[in-house]
Amino acid sequence: MYSSTPLLPAQSPQNHGRPTLILDLDNTLMSVRKGYTSPPLQAPSEFSFLGTGDNWWTAIKRPGIDDFLHEMATLYEIVVFTSGAPRYATNAVSHLDKSGCIAHTLCNVDCDEYFDPKEGKYVRVKDLTRLRRDLSRVVAVDDDPLYYSTCPLNAIGISYFTGDSSDQELEKLTPLLRSLAQEEDIPLALLKRRKELKEAQGHEGIKL
Numbered sequence: 001m002y003s004s005t006p007l008l009p010a011q012s013p014q015n016h017g018r019p020t021l022i023l024d025l026d027n028t029l030m031s032v033r034k035g036y037t038s039p040p041l042q043a044p045s046e047f048s049f050l051g052t053g054d055n056w057w058t059a060i061k062r063p064g065i066d067d068f069l070h071e072m073a074t075l076y077e078i079v080v081f082t083s084g085a086p087r088y089a090t091n092a093v094s095h096l097d098k099s100g101c102i103a104h105t106l107c108n109v110d111c112d113e114y115f116d117p118k119e120g121k122y123v124r125v126k127d128l129t130r131l132r133r134d135l136s137r138v139v140a141v142d143d144d145p146l147y148y149s150t151c152p153l154n155a156i157g158i159s160y161f162t163g164d165s166s167d168q169e170l171e172k173l174t175p176l177l178r179s180l181a182q183e184e185d186i187p188l189a190l191l192k193r194r195k196e197l198k199e200a201q202g203h204e205g206i207k208l
């Protein structure tokens with residue numbers, strides 16, 4: 001099913017003219033443990049939140065996320081785009097982003113689905129063409145870049161975060177995103193740098 005309704009409003013005055021950084025939620029910014037019927041105990045790097053219904057989840061924040069969001073918010077308009085449900089997404093983001101770095105949150109109802117004859121099933125897509133943004137100034141980071149099959153040149157893959165406290169992928173990704181924020185054509189810049197990035201030490205988690 002395809003809808004042509006734009007997913008985002010016009011950029012706020014604060015973000016006007018900035019490129020847009022799309023961030024996935026689960027296993028990109030945090031890792032969740034299964035739902036509970038009551039709020040579970042949590043460590044300092046964790047938080048608990050209500051998902052759909054009465055299910056509580058415990059999330060582990062990806063190391064470096066606070067510094068990452070603060071710096072990226074000076075360069076980009078930040079949008080979280082998850083295939084999770086609206087309340088799950090909103091509640092998780094409210095814990096991850098205490099400083100208001102994230103401008104918008106998109107969720108499962110904002111995804112599109114199309115029938116993939118190869119897979120023999122419907123596949124969910126995060127269609128960046130529906131953002132109402134100039135795609136030459138959009139970059140998406142996701143542990144599953146296949147969500148961006150309609151705009152593959154805008155997507156950067158990051159390794160799947162499972163809660164490892166020594167994970168450094170957000171820190172490693174920062175120089176690339178810092179550089180891309182200055183580009184007039186982000187997909188073209190990513191295309192040119194693909195080979196270089198694959199070979200560069202310190203970018204093992206980036207799968208372009």
Ligand SMILES: [Mg+2]
Pocket residue numbers: 024025026027028142143144
């Ligand atoms: Mg994910």
